[in-house]
Amino acid sequence: MSKIEKLSKNSKKAIQKNDYTVALAGNPNVGKSTIFNNLTGMNQHTGNWTGKTVANAIGYFEYRGETYKLVDIPGTYSIMSHSEEEEIARNYICFGNPDVTIVVVDATCLERNLNLVLQITEITNHIILCVNLLDEAKKKKITINLEKLSNILKIPVVGVTARKKKTLNELLKVTRKVCDGKEDTKNTYQVQYDEKIEKVIGKLEKIIIENYQIEEKLARWISIKILDGEEKILREIEKNAGMHLSDSIKIKGKEVDKNILEIRQEILTKLEEEDITKDIFKEKIVSTIVKDSENIARQVCHFENKDYAKRDRKIDKILTSKKYGIPIMILFLLLIFWITIVGANYPSQFLFSLFGNIQEKLIEFATYINCPEWLSNMLILGVYQTLTWVISVMLPPMAIFFPLFTILEDLGYLPRIAFNMDGFFKRACSSGKQMITMCMGFGCNSCGVTGCRIIDSTRERLIAILTNNLVPCNGRFPFLITVATIFIAGTIGGFGASILSTLCVILVIILGIIMTLVISKILSKTILKGMPSSFVLELPPYRKPQFLKVLVRSIFDRTIFILGRAIAVAAPAGLVIWLFANIGVEGQSLLVIVANFLDPFAKLMGLDGYILTAFILGIPANEIVLPIILMCYMQGTSLVNMEDTFAIGEILRQNGWTILTAINVMLFTVFHFPCATTLLTIKKETGSLKWTVVSFLIPTACGIVLCMFTTLIYHVFLI
Amino acid sequence: MKKRTINELAIEETGVISKITGEETIKRRLLDLGLIEGTSIKPVLVSPSGDPRAFEFRGGLIAIRREDGMNIEIKC
Numbered sequence: 001m002s003k004i005e006k007l008s009k010n011s012k013k014a015i016q017k018n019d020y021t022v023a024l025a026g027n028p029n030v031g032k033s034t035i036f037n038n039l040t041g042m043n044q045h046t047g048n049w050t051g052k053t054v055a056n057a058i059g060y061f062e063y064r065g066e067t068y069k070l071v072d073i074p075g076t077y078s079i080m081s082h083s084e085e086e087e088i089a090r091n092y093i094c095f096g097n098p099d100v101t102i103v104v105v106d107a108t109c110l111e112r113n114l115n116l117v118l119q120i121t122e123i124t125n126h127i128i129l130c131v132n133l134l135d136e137a138k139k140k141k142i143t144i145n146l147e148k149l150s151n152i153l154k155i156p157v158v159g160v161t162a163r164k165k166k167t168l169n170e171l172l173k174v175t176r177k178v179c180d181g182k183e184d185t186k187n188t189y190q191v192q193y194d195e196k197i198e199k200v201i202g203k204l205e206k207i208i209i210e211n212y213q214i215e216e217k218l219a220r221w222i223s224i225k226i227l228d229g230e231e232k233i234l235r236e237i238e239k240n241a242g243m244h245l246s247d248s249i250k251i252k253g254k255e256v257d258k259n260i261l262e263i264r265q266e267i268l269t270k271l272e273e274e275d276i277t278k279d280i281f282k283e284k285i286v287s288t289i290v291k292d293s294e295n296i297a298r299q300v301c302h303f304e305n306k307d308y309a310k311r312d313r314k315i316d317k318i319l320t321s322k323k324y325g326i327p328i329m330i331l332f333l334l335l336i337f338w339i340t341i342v343g344a345n346y347p348s349q350f351l352f353s354l355f356g357n358i359q360e361k362l363i364e365f366a367t368y369i370n371c372p373e374w375l376s377n378m379l380i381l382g383v384y385q386t387l388t389w390v391i392s393v394m395l396p397p398m399a400i401f402f403p404l405f406t407i408l409e410d411l412g413y414l415p416r417i418a419f420n421m422d423g424f425f426k427r428a429c430s431s432g433k434q435m436i437t438m439c440m441g442f443g444c445n446s447c448g449v450t451g452c453r454i455i456d457s458t459r460e461r462l463i464a465i466l467t468n469n470l471v472p473c474n475g476r477f478p479f480l481i482t483v484a485t486i487f488i489a490g491t492i493g494g495f496g497a498s499i500l501s502t503l504c505v506i507l508v509i510i511l512g513i514i515m516t517l518v519i520s521k522i523l524s525k526t527i528l529k530g531m532p533s534s535f536v537l538e539l540p541p542y543r544k545p546q547f548l549k550v551l552v553r554s555i556f557d558r559t560i561f562i563l564g565r566a567i568a569v570a571a572p573a574g575l576v577i578w579l580f581a582n583i584g585v586e587g588q589s590l591l592v593i594v595a596n597f598l599d600p601f602a603k604l605m606g607l608d609g610y611i612l613t614a615f616i617l618g619i620p621a622n623e624i625v626l627p628i629i630l631m632c633y634m635q636g637t638s639l640v641n642m643e644d645t646f647a648i649g650e651i652l653r654q655n656g657w658t659i660l661t662a663i664n665v666m667l668f669t670v671f672h673f674p675c676a677t678t679l680l681t682i683k684k685e686t687g688s689l690k691w692t693v694v695s696f697l698i699p700t701a702c703g704i705v706l707c708m709f710t711t712l713i714y715h716v717f718l719i
Numbered sequence: 720m721k722k723r724t725i726n727e728l729a730i731e732e733t734g735v736i737s738k739i740t741g742e743e744t745i746k747r748r749l750l751d752l753g754l755i756e757g758t759s760i761k762p763v764l765v766s767p768s769g770d771p772r773a774f775e776f777r778g779g780l781i782a783i784r785r786e787d788g789m790n791i792e793i794k795c
Contacts, residue, residue, distance in 0.1 A: 078751040109778040112753055282747075283739075287755040294753075294777070309780070316764055316773075316780075325767040419782050423768025426784065536748060537782040539764075539773055 019066040020179040023092060025120060026104035027113050028075035029540050031132045034162040035104060036072045039172075063172050068179075071098065077112070079119050080230075080286070087232070093123055094218065095240035100126045100178045102171070107137035107144055107159070108308075108541060111297035118289050121153065121188050122221045128174055129157045135164075136543065140308035142301060149300045153189040163546055193288050196274055197281065200227065200267045207263065211249045214241060226264055228282060312541055316416070325420045332413070333439060336404045340443075341477060344396035351395065352641065355388035381638040382578025383571050386624065389639060390570040391563065393623040397474040398559045401443040410545030414439075418537055428517045429524030431455065431535050434464040438516065441471045445674055446562050446681040448473075453685075459530045463520050465682055466695045469674040470516045470702070472509060475622040476669050480505050482626065483669075486649035487662030504666070512670045515702060527694075562677060566621055569676040573620035577628065580617065581637045591632060605704060606664040606711035608656065615668065620676050622669070660714045664707040671703030723795050725760055725774065726788040733761040734793035741790030753777045754791060 026032045040059030057072040073092050074085035093101055103120055105113035110131070120127060131144060150157035156174045160167040177183040192198065204223035208214055214222065222241065225233045238245055245260045271281065318324055359380060366376035408414055414436050422432030433455045441448030448468040455461040472480060484504040489497035524530060580591040591613060599609030610632040618625035630640040630648070633655045642648050652661075673696045674682065683692045728734045736758045739749050754760070754776065763780070764773035771784040783791075 080747070080751060112777050112779050115751075115753060283750065283755075286747075286750040290750075290753045290755045291757075309775070312780075313763060320764050320766060320773075322765070322767045415782075419764070419766050419771065419773060420768075422782070422784070423766055423770050426770070535771060535782070535784045535787065536752065537771075539780040539782060541780075 019068065020099045020175075021069045021071065021097070022175060022179075023096065023098035023101040024070060024072045024104065025089060025093060025101055025116070026075055026130075027077055027106065027116055029538070030075070030104050030106040030113065031162045032072060032075055032104045034546070035102075035130070035132070035160075035168065035171075036070060038162060038165050038168055040070055063176060066176070068175070071096070076116065078116060087236075090233075091236060091240065093120060094221075095236075098126070100128060100175060102128045102130050102175065104130045104132050104162075107131050107133045108140055108142060110144060110301055111293055114293035114296055115290060117153070118189070118191055118292055121155070122191060122224070123218060125186060125188050125217055126178060127155045127188065128171070128178060129153065129155055130171055131157060131159045132162050134159050134167075135161045136541070141304035142308060143304070145300045145302070149296070152296055152299065155188050156183055191289055191292055194284060196271065196276060197284060200271060204260075204263070204267065207249060207251060207260070208243075210251070210253075212241070212243050214243075224285065226260060227267065228285065229264070229268075229278070309541070315542060316539070319413070319416050320420055329417055329420055332408065333442070336401065336408075337442065337477065339404060340397050340401045340474060341481075343400045344474075347396035347399075348392050351388075351392035355392060359384060359388070377582070377637075378575065378578055383574040385638055386574025386577060386620075387567060387570045389624060389627065389641075390566055390621045393478075394475065394566055394621060395559065395563060398444055398562065401474060402447070402558050405440065405443055407545045407547070410543060412540045412542045415537055415539050419539060422535060422537075424517060425520070426535075428520040429530065430460045430463050430520045431457075432537070434460070434467075434516075434520070437464045437468060438471045438513070441468045441473060443474055444558075444562055445469050445471075445473045445678040446565065447558055449678060449681045449685055459524075459528050462686065462691065463523050463528055465685060466523065466691065466698055467516045467519050469678060469695065469699050470512045470519065470671065472512060472670050473622070475675070477505070479622070479626050479669055480508060480666055482645060482648065483662050483666055485645055486652065487657070487659055508666050508670050511667075515671070519698060519702070565677045565680055566675075569620040569680075573617070573676070577617050578638065581631065595632065604711065605668070605707035606660045606714065607668065607707065608661075610655075611661075611665060611668075615672055618675075619673070622675055625669070660711065663710055667706050667710065668703045671699050671706060673697075673700045723793050724789055725762065725783070725791045725793055726785055728760075728762050728793065730762050730765065730772075733759055735759055736791060737794045738792040739790060740792065741787075745787060745790060749787065749791060752781060760791070760793070 024032055024036055036057065036059060039061045041061065059070045059072070061068050061070060071092065073089045076086045076089050079086050079090040079093070092098070101120060101124060103117050105117060117127075117129060129149070131146060131149075134144075137144065144159070146157045146159050156178065158171045158174050160171055162168065174183065193201070201220060201223050204226060205216075205220045208219040208222060209216065212219075218241075222237055222243070225237065226245070234245065237243055243260075248255065248257055248259050249263075250256065268278065268281075272278075276284070319328060362380050362384065363376065366380065417439065418432035418436055420432070421435040425432050425434050434452075436454065437448045437451045439448075440451040445468050448471070449465050452461050452464040452468070455464055481501060484501035485497070488504050489501035580594070581589055583590050585593070595609035595613045597609070598612045602609050602612040605612075611629055614625050614628035614632065617628050624639060626648075627639040627641060630636075630642060630651060631638065633651050634640055673679075679692055679696065682695050683689065686692065723734075725734060725736075736754060736756055738756065739746050739754060741749075758776055760774050760776040762772045762774050764782075766772065766782070771782045772788075773780050773782045
């Protein structure tokens with residue numbers, strides 16, 4: 001039995017007070033989340049999107065009778081500057097009062113990781129250094145002298161391989177010791193700056209300690225930050241440490257008519273006289289820490305094989321080469337889509353028949369209890385059928401796509417995609433990271449929108465969110481393929497047909513990508529003015545994906561999460577669709593009335609009123625657009641499920657579909673408003689109704705214009 | 720003497736950083752990555768579109784665009 005006892009859901013609720021609070025810090029991509037999940041039993045985390053925790057995730061675990069609250073703070077390289085994650089991380093470590101902060105580092109690149117470790121040793125004494133990925137280091141023949149590292153830093157150092165749960169026991173033991181105060185962590189390593197700087201830091205530190213109730217170490221850190229003068233940090237200090245920088249203070253017991261800011265100014269002026277300008281001061285602070293990291297790493301790391309990255313570089317040369325880089329990327333993506341679409345068919349069929357059987361039973365039951373027919377129809381054929389339909393068509397593709405995508409993510413391939421594509425996106429005043437979010441969008445636009453969190457610059461993130469819907473998701477692929485097969489390939493038949501229809505779909509997707517770039521550029525020049533921000537992207541070492549554990553779990557996090565949102569919209573939408581088809585005036589259903597009303601406008605777009613109505617009613621999920629169209633044409637009162645492409649083609653042709661209709665339907669499928677789930681997600685991510693509306697309007701406007709354009713061309717040339 | 724930046728380094732040619740220049744926020748970001756005076760840096764990969772390039776330094780591999788590379792001067 002493992003010594004870590006996971007808390008069941010019930011007992012978790014019972015926790016009133018936890019004995020200790022533990023913070024988990026570290027660079028991105030060092031396996032922090034794996035540690036978090038392994039300790040808390042995976043029952044808390046809310047999806048670590050492409051290596052990023054943007055808010056603090058909180059979980060609980062028990063160890064030897066005591067309860068620990070574990071706070072997973074965002075992964076950052078540093079906590080000195082002002083990105084959102086760094087702010088959250090810094091605030092928690094400084095002012096969140098954790099009993100201990102565990103800093104997780106990657107054994108394969110200790111030197112760069114130490115930078116953050118040293119920054120944290122400046123803030124608190126209660127640190128444990130957790131050296132993770134020892135197995136990867138071993139493979140690369142890198143050895144680290146943990147004991148020596150511990151002696152230099154004067155903090156406990158634990159080596160682990162987080163994916164192997166057993167190795168975490170030592171970490172727990174040490175955590176408990178530190179929490180109990182049994183481990184001496186008083187005199188941790190202290191970065192020593194240059195003499196002149198040390199002198200002024202000391203001066204300010206003394207004043208702070210005299211005037212405020214602040215621990216020595218934190219006082220030193222605050223002094224450095226005050227001298228550094230980063231506005232945002234100063235405001236945080238005022239807010240969280242209860243220091244009012246503009247209050248007058250005492251020096252050596254005497255009230256002086258000055259505040260800290262004025263004293264700072266005096267010090268800075270003096271430093272400037274000694275040729276240390278503000279810029280040089282900042283640079284010295286940063287570079288001293290970097291140099292210290294370099295020194296320490298040199299003392300404890302031993303590289304048996306100097307070319308430990310050789311294999312990675314070889315792979316990189318191929319995956320990012322001018323000739324093969326982009327074709328390989330396209331091949332990977334096509335492979336994923338192909339597996340998804342083909343593989344999803346079977347479970348989808350199964351779910352359909354399962355839900356169908358239940359539906360029959362439900363109808364029987366309704367008759368048995370003498371439920372009025374209109375009510376049972378409304379609930380079963382309306383709400384139930386739409387709901388189960390959405391589940392049947394959405395669940396299988398997502399449950400296949402996301403595991404595959406996560407494998408690419410775990411391997412470390414996604415940053416290479418961003419690297420390959422950055423040049424194109426830079427011209428659209430955005431960054432290559434947008435391509436990663438688009439790839440996710442192919443799976444599900446809602447996930448793509450959430451994935452935009454990986455983009456640091458707010459402006460570029462917003463662009464990526466607003467344009468994500470321009471790439472078609474899993475829900476739209478089958479419809480595109482069906483239409484292309486019937487109308488474009490159907491005329492030739494045979495093997496050539498399937499190639500031709502595939503080509504058509506690819507063509508539409510490429511158009512979507514081009515439009516994404518064009519719209520991004522337009523947005524950058526108009527409502528979201530700005531130049532591309534500096535682009536710094538780490539290309540981490542390739543790693544073996546943890547196929548089972550984290551994979552399956554994170555997938556079900558994503559899939560179930562999205563499905564939950566979709567269901568929330570599908571149920572009421574089912575009701576509305578049913579009402580539209582069944583309520584009417586003078587023998588005409590609402591559906592017909594609306595369709596007739598929209599018809600003149602739809603004709604301008606080369607569509608018809610029913611198609612447009614179907615797109616509007618299909619807002620809960622793109623998958624139900626075709627069933628609604630068929631329902632309209634067959635004058636049915638509930639959604640129509642047809643497997644036979646040929647039969648679908650017959651119905652569509654009988655209702656006046658031409659090649660122009662087919663092309664425009666395909667265009668409008670790619671370019672129209674996002675589904676309700678995506679809209680909800682956009683609202684949540686941007687926190688703004690305005691941007692949600694904009695995200696609705698942009699693709700819709702594109703679609704309307706494109707369709708009208710093709711219709712115009714078609715008529716001009718064919719009259 | 721003409722300034723030389725990491726953009727002028729050929730693939731697999733190692734340079735040693737002499738100075739980081741440029742606007743405050745960009746400078747800060749570069750410094751945070753450990754790009755300080757004396758750091759050895761070597762471009763190893765080029766993106767298919769020619770820019771950015773990926774540089775090896777301090778045991779990591781990081782993509783830097785030409786615009787940002789302009790701010791990283793190397794010793795001649």
